[in-house]
Amino acid sequence: MSTATREGTIKGRLGDSPPRPDGLAKTQGAFAFAGDLSADGFLWGATLRSPHAHARIRGIDLSAAWKIDGVAAVITAGDVPGKPTYGLISKDQPVFAADVVRYVGEPVAAVAADHPETCRRALAAIVVDYEMLPPLFDPERAIDGSHPPIHPDGNVIRRQRIITGDQSLQGEVIVEGTYELGMQDQAFLGLEAALALPDPGGAGVELFVATQWLHEDRGQIAACLGLAPEEVRLTLGGVGGAFGAREDISLQVHTCLLALRTGRPVRLAYSREESFLGHVHRHPATIWMRHHATAQGSIQRIEARLVLDGGAYASTSSAVLINAVTHVQGPYKCANATVDGYAVRTNNLPCGAMRGFGVVQACFAHEGQMDKLAAACGLDPVEIRLLNAMETGDSLITGQVIENVAPVAECITRVAALPLPDAPVGGRDGDPLDLPGGAGLTADPAHIRRGIGWGVAIKNLMYSEAFDDYATARCTLSNGVASLKFATVEVGQGFVVLAQQIARSVLGVDDVVLEPIDTTIGSAGSTSASRQTWMSGGAVDGACRLVRERLFELVGAQYDIEPVQLAIDGRDVIDTMGTLRVSVSAATAGIELVETFEHHHRPTEELDENGHGNCHTAFAFVAHRAVVDVDPELGLVKVVQVATAQDVGVALNPLSVLGQIEGGIAQGLGLAVMEEIIFTDGRVRNASFTDYLLPTMLDMPTVVAALIEHPDPMAPLGAKGVGEPPTISSTPAIVAAIRDAIGRDLSRVPVRPADICLP
Amino acid sequence: MREINLVINGSDVQATVADRLLLSDFIRDDQRLTGTHVGCEHGYCGSCTVLLDGASVRSCLTLAVQTDGHVIETVESLAVGADLHPIQEAFRSNHGLQCGFCTPGLLMTTLELARENRDCSRDEIRERLAGNLCRCTGYHQIVDAVQAVLRTGLSR
Numbered sequence: 001m002s003t004a005t006r007e008g009t010i011k012g013r014l015g016d017s018p019p020r021p022d023g024l025a026k027t028q029g030a031f032a033f034a035g036d037l038s039a040d041g042f043l044w045g046a047t048l049r050s051p052h053a054h055a056r057i058r059g060i061d062l063s064a065a066w067k068i069d070g071v072a073a074v075i076t077a078g079d080v081p082g083k084p085t086y087g088l089i090s091k092d093q094p095v096f097a098a099d100v101v102r103y104v105g106e107p108v109a110a111v112a113a114d115h116p117e118t119c120r121r122a123l124a125a126i127v128v129d130y131e132m133l134p135p136l137f138d139p140e141r142a143i144d145g146s147h148p149p150i151h152p153d154g155n156v157i158r159r160q161r162i163i164t165g166d167q168s169l170q171g172e173v174i175v176e177g178t179y180e181l182g183m184q185d186q187a188f189l190g191l192e193a194a195l196a197l198p199d200p201g202g203a204g205v206e207l208f209v210a211t212q213w214l215h216e217d218r219g220q221i222a223a224c225l226g227l228a229p230e231e232v233r234l235t236l237g238g239v240g241g242a243f244g245a246r247e248d249i250s251l252q253v254h255t256c257l258l259a260l261r262t263g264r265p266v267r268l269a270y271s272r273e274e275s276f277l278g279h280v281h282r283h284p285a286t287i288w289m290r291h292h293a294t295a296q297g298s299i300q301r302i303e304a305r306l307v308l309d310g311g312a313y314a315s316t317s318s319a320v321l322i323n324a325v326t327h328v329q330g331p332y333k334c335a336n337a338t339v340d341g342y343a344v345r346t347n348n349l350p351c352g353a354m355r356g357f358g359v360v361q362a363c364f365a366h367e368g369q370m371d372k373l374a375a376a377c378g379l380d381p382v383e384i385r386l387l388n389a390m391e392t393g394d395s396l397i398t399g400q401v402i403e404n405v406a407p408v409a410e411c412i413t414r415v416a417a418l419p420l421p422d423a424p425v426g427g428r429d430g431d432p433l434d435l436p437g438g439a440g441l442t443a444d445p446a447h448i449r450r451g452i453g454w455g456v457a458i459k460n461l462m463y464s465e466a467f468d469d470y471a472t473a474r475c476t477l478s479n480g481v482a483s484l485k486f487a488t489v490e491v492g493q494g495f496v497v498l499a500q501q502i503a504r505s506v507l508g509v510d511d512v513v514l515e516p517i518d519t520t521i522g523s524a525g526s527t528s529a530s531r532q533t534w535m536s537g538g539a540v541d542g543a544c545r546l547v548r549e550r551l552f553e554l555v556g557a558q559y560d561i562e563p564v565q566l567a568i569d570g571r572d573v574i575d576t577m578g579t580l581r582v583s584v585s586a587a588t589a590g591i592e593l594v595e596t597f598e599h600h601h602r603p604t605e606e607l608d609e610n611g612h613g614n615c616h617t618a619f620a621f622v623a624h625r626a627v628v629d630v631d632p633e634l635g636l637v638k639v640v641q642v643a644t645a646q647d648v649g650v651a652l653n654p655l656s657v658l659g660q661i662e663g664g665i666a667q668g669l670g671l672a673v674m675e676e677i678i679f680t681d682g683r684v685r686n687a688s689f690t691d692y693l694l695p696t697m698l699d700m701p702t703v704v705a706a707l708i709e710h711p712d713p714m715a716p717l718g719a720k721g722v723g724e725p726p727t728i729s730s731t732p733a734i735v736a737a738i739r740d741a742i743g744r745d746l747s748r749v750p751v752r753p754a755d756i757c758l759p
Numbered sequence: 760m761r762e763i764n765l766v767i768n769g770s771d772v773q774a775t776v777a778d779r780l781l782l783s784d785f786i787r788d789d790q791r792l793t794g795t796h797v798g799c800e801h802g803y804c805g806s807c808t809v810l811l812d813g814a815s816v817r818s819c820l821t822l823a824v825q826t827d828g829h830v831i832e833t834v835e836s837l838a839v840g841a842d843l844h845p846i847q848e849a850f851r852s853n854h855g856l857q858c859g860f861c862t863p864g865l866l867m868t869t870l871e872l873a874r875e876n877r878d879c880s881r882d883e884i885r886e887r888l889a890g891n892l893c894r895c896t897g898y899h900q901i902v903d904a905v906q907a908v909l910r911t912g913l914s915r
Contacts, residue, residue: 019851026859027847029794029834033860036793189798189806189894190860240796240860241894272799433886492858492895655854655900662897663857689803689892697885697898 009570012497013505014717017655020497021514022490034210034237035193035269042195043072045258045268046119047251048109048126049277050101053137053347053682054150055130057099060109064125070114071122073261080257082226086249088216092153093313093350095224095253100133102150102312103349104683105277112258112266135347135682139286139309142344150312150345157310157343158318160325162611164397165336169301171292175372176303179289179365180748182676183309184282184667186354187694190240192250192278193269196259204231205256210239212246214487215523224253225260232256236517242491243667244353245279247528248315276687280315280352281677283308283343287365289328292336297377299388301336302369302397304328308343308351308361315352317343322465322607322615323358329397330366331408331458331621332388337397339611347682353528355667355727359459364749367455367732371739381454381736385412385623390458399612404619404720405710407647411623412456414645414706421627421641421702425450433698436629436636443631450640453736455624455729461721462531462601462617469531469617470600472522473539475503475547478592480571480585482507482544485515488524488536493723494656495532499540501653502717506544507551508568508584522598530620530721533652535599538716542597550593555582599716618714621647622725624665624733626701630741635753637673639699639734645706649720654707657722662703664726666695671727672734674699676750763827767792768836776823782816783807785823786833794834794863798892805891808864809833815871834863837870846870846908855904857895865891869905878909 012018025031062074077084077098084098085091097106111122134147141147142155149155194209204227211217214234222232239246251268259266270278285308292301306324310317325341354360374384389408395401426445427434435443463469474485482503490496500512524536552563555573565577572581605613627641642665651657674693678685686692711718731749738756739746746755762775767790776785786795786809795818798806802820809818810832837844843851846869856862865888872879872887879887884905885898893901 017854019854020856022859023851023856024843026856026862027834027843027850027866028838029792029863031859032793033796035796036787038791187894188858188860189804189892190796190858191798239858240798241858243894272801431882433882494857659854659857659896659900662899663895664897666897667894688801689799690801694892694894696892697889697902700885700898703897703899 010504010508010510012501014501014652016501017653018497018501020494021500022496032238033190033240034208035191037195037208037237038267039195039197039265042265042267043112043114043262044116044119045110045112045255045266046123047107047254048123050097050104050106050108052101052130052132053104054133054135055101056133057097057101058129058131061127065111065122068118068122068125070118071111072264073112073258074109074122075257075261076109079261080224083223086220086224086253087314088248088316089318090153090314092151103347105349106312107254110254110258112262137346137348137682139307139344139346142346143307143342150347155345157314157345158321160321160341160607160611162325162337162339162397166301167338169292169336171300172295173293173373173376174290175369175376176290177368177372177747179287179368181285181361181364182750183284184354184671184675185276185677185692186243186245187692188241188243188245191270191272191275193237194251194255195265195267196255197265198259198263205260206233207252207256208235208237209252210237210246212242212489212491212528213526214489214519216526217249217252218519220249221252221256225256234519236489239489239491242527243355244357244528247353247526248280250278272689273687276677276684277349280350282354283310283320283351283361285361287361289365289369291369291373293373293377295377297373297379297384297387299332299334302329302334303338306341309346309348310343311346311348311350313350315350317351320358323460324362325611326396326398326615327359327458328362328366330363331390331456333390333394334397348679355664356724357529359457360728360731363455363457363728364732367729367736368747371736382412382416385454385456398607398615400614400616402619404714405647405712406619406621407708407710408456408621410708411621411645411647414708415623415625415643418643418704418706423640425629436631436638437634438698442634443636447633448629448631449741451628451630451737451739451741453626453733453740455733455736457622457725457729459530459620459725459728460616461534461620462529464604464615464617465606466604468600469525469535470598471524471535471539472596472598473536473543474521474594474596475543476592476594477507477547477551477588479589480509481511481513482509483513483515484540485521486524486536486540487517487519487521488532489517489527491527493527493532493660494653495536497656498533498537498652502537502540503544506541506548508571530724533719533721534715535601538599539597541716542599543595546595546597547593550595551587555587620720620725622729624729626733626737628734628737628741630738630756632742632757635756637738639669639701641702641704642730643704644726645708646722646725647708647720648722649712649715650709650718651707652717652719657707658705660722661705661726664723665703665730666700668727668730669699669734670695671749672731673751761824763824765826765828766830768833778824780823781819782821782823782826783818786818792833792835796860796863798860805868806861806864808867808891810867810871815868834866837866845911845913846873849904849908853900853904853907855901861891861893865901869908873908873913881906
């Protein structure tokens with residue numbers, strides 16, 4: 001009784017690499033990014049920002065701005081009807097600075113007008129009377145209390161210690177170092193943009209915005225607008241990359257305020273320069289570490305002091321700090337720890353989420369230490385890491401037991417077995433593009449030195465510290481077509497294709513329609529923390545499975561078969577104990593099966609004052625090996641190859657996984673040798689892509705990747721998140737390779753030419 | 760203000776524009792062809808790449824008045840109805856895009872290369888496309904896509 005209407009097997013199931021559905025619109029130029037949105041009669045918005053790092057606002061004169069033809073609104077802190085501040089964890093950041101500005105770039109006012117030029121003139125006409133206050137730029141002065149509080153919440157956002165085991169143990173071998181990281185920008189290409197539409201009936205506002213978490217935005221926006229959450233409706237505007245920078249509020253509240261004030265649609269978009277000021281960045285950090293080990297190289301105790309510069313407002317600094325302190329042991333066994341960490345407030349740019357979220361900083365330190373330890377013990381970098389590699393069942397320094405699959409040693413040995421580059425030092429055929437410095441023809445090929453370095457990492461997945469993290473999805477099955485609804489933000493990572501793969505696999509359908517991503521369904525949580533495959537994937541899988549149960553009940557009742565005997569085979573429902581075979585489309589003809597599922601991960605705990613507690617949900621692991629060519633005379637680096645083995649659980653879409661790995665390595669390379677926001681007295685000096693350097697196609701090394709696939713029983717689909725690990729240990733691997741090439745102790749990223757070639 | 764006459768994606772266009780209007784703003788705001796993206800505003804990222812008389816240009820570094828009497832091709836010219844152009848299909852099937860913001864610029868740069876109608880090594884592809892930044896992919900799957908289309912050619 002086969003009623004299947006299509007030939008062949010279903011394409012695009014889990015484990016295949018189907019192309020992403022939005023690839024059609026994205027390659028045609030038809031995909032609407034947030035900055036492409038428009039509405040009849042819309043006004044342009046723009047933001048006035050503080051030119052000072054720390055100053056009191058004595059007064060603001062808006063009168064000249066209001067007089068400009070075409071200006072429809074000029075608003076400041078006094079125009080915020082609801083809560084004057086927002087924030088992801090503590091609500092400490094003003095919508096507009098009211099009495100004090102705390103960083104260069106802090107919003108002070110906003111305007112709406114008929115043309116961007118009018119906006120520019122209006123901003124220039126606003127007169128703000130500032131009284132300078134002493135700025136705080138040095139994180140150590142935030143800690144030692146020598147600078148008065150720059151915010152009512154104080155200058156220390158969070159301090160967290162981890163005190164575990166023997167506090168006086170001294171190893172036979174002791175190595176120590178201090179490691180520094182500069183401030184990295186997420187540098188997504190699609191600039192911040194939003195379009196707000198006021199409800200004509202006065203029932204709130206609708207916002208189209210590129211963000212990472214629609215429901216969290218909605219809650220923060222509604223509070224500031226003084227509206228109920230249901231009066232603020234959010235739809236995802238196309239997101240041109242995120243990498244953490246869209247997790248915080250930037251222009252959302254301003255755009256809504258201008259729209260509500262004018263009663264007209266308002267479109268607000270940042271320029272590239274403004275974007276550097278308008279979102280949070282990766283925390284600059286200074287990390288001191290001392291490792292104690294046996295003479296043979298087994299780690300016995302770590303000591304660490306971590307200082308993260310959170311900038312002017314808290315954002316996610318406290319969570320970034322927890323990630324940093326709880327990952328500072330690396331993927332290595334360690335029984336005793338003395339760790340002290342601070343996230344502090346300064347008058348620098350606010351810092352928050354960026355891919356890797358605190359673990360990037362910790363990993364750069366612990367991997368530098370592992371190489372020092374190897375040298376001190378007479379081992380090579382692979383031996384020291386294998387000797388100490390963590391396994392399932394080991395306790396972290398927080399006391400949390402690793403319950404996940406933990407193939408650390410396997411990641412390391414698989415990378416070690418991957419081929420080294422066959423290109424000789426300095427490249428082949430005398431092509432200058434293979435040389436450090438490229439076609440600048442600055443490198444003398446005879447002097448180029450090659451180095452090899454290692455980095456290995458542990459990364460938590462999902463949210464931590466007792467947060468009830470969940471994701472919601474709805475599945476509708478009708479006439480053999482599945483339709484999925486979720487608020488999961490697609491930033492480019494490819495959840496949209498994964499969701500279709502899940503539905504095809506569970507329900508035996510070819511066609512999976514994706515409904516708009518908006519707030520008309522429950523939250524999906526944030527697209528961050530490598531969590532959406534696990535969380536929203538779990539929600540879609542759960543919803544599809546509920547629908548499949550209904551389908552089996554239906555078919556079972558129709559043919560008098562126990563539903564538990566039924567299964568999906570290809571496009572059909574089959575009786576596993578008999579001969580029935582009926583297509584899913586025939587079985588769902590003219591009916592609609594609808595189910596919603598909320599996936600929660602297991603509960604976690606807050607850390608206590610000694611840093612103990614089961615604070616994390618799950619972990620993934622990764623190893624990197626980098627090969628670099630270095631011009632020691634001019635300090636230029638060419639990354640030749642990065643080899644990696646990554647613990648992915650299951651590769652649900654192998655080409656998507658590879659895309660995450662290669663893209664993550666590019667960002668790790670950027671932090672290693674290129675990317676840093678440069679400041680003078682809190683003022684960004686390189687807020688453009690000519691001065692803030694991003695890896696180009698010619699900077700990108702060959703990538704050799706091995707996917708380590710051991711399905712994780714804790715994960716809904718057996719798959720671990722794959723987005724962050726590639727970014728984490730690629731950076732220390734590249735730096736270790738440079739150290740290996742030139743024999744210098746490099747302790748800061750990005751590595752600058754002067755770090756390589758000056759004594 | 761100045762009157763310009765040009766061809767955009769095969770259609771004659773007549774417009775009166777400010778002398779200093781950027782081609783990118785003309786394309787996006789006046790012509791509502793929003794597939795051409797602006798990522799850096801000063802010619803560095805390549806997202807705004809279009810073809811001017813067949814040659815790739817940064818539309819954010821070109822004035823609209825410079826296109827008077829010339830032919831502009833944007834990403835919207837590639838597909839015929841629902842039929843993807845071979846370059847579009849190659850990017851899509853090789854996972855040569857994630858967020859997709861850089862994609863239109865890369866497609867147009869690739870089109871210029873593909874019209875030379877010859878195979879290229881991966882190194883040569885990288886050299887030709889190095890002026891287009893991508894922040895998501897790490898570029899390898901883009902090179903895969905370009906290599907695939909150069910091998911099969913532009914015939915549909």
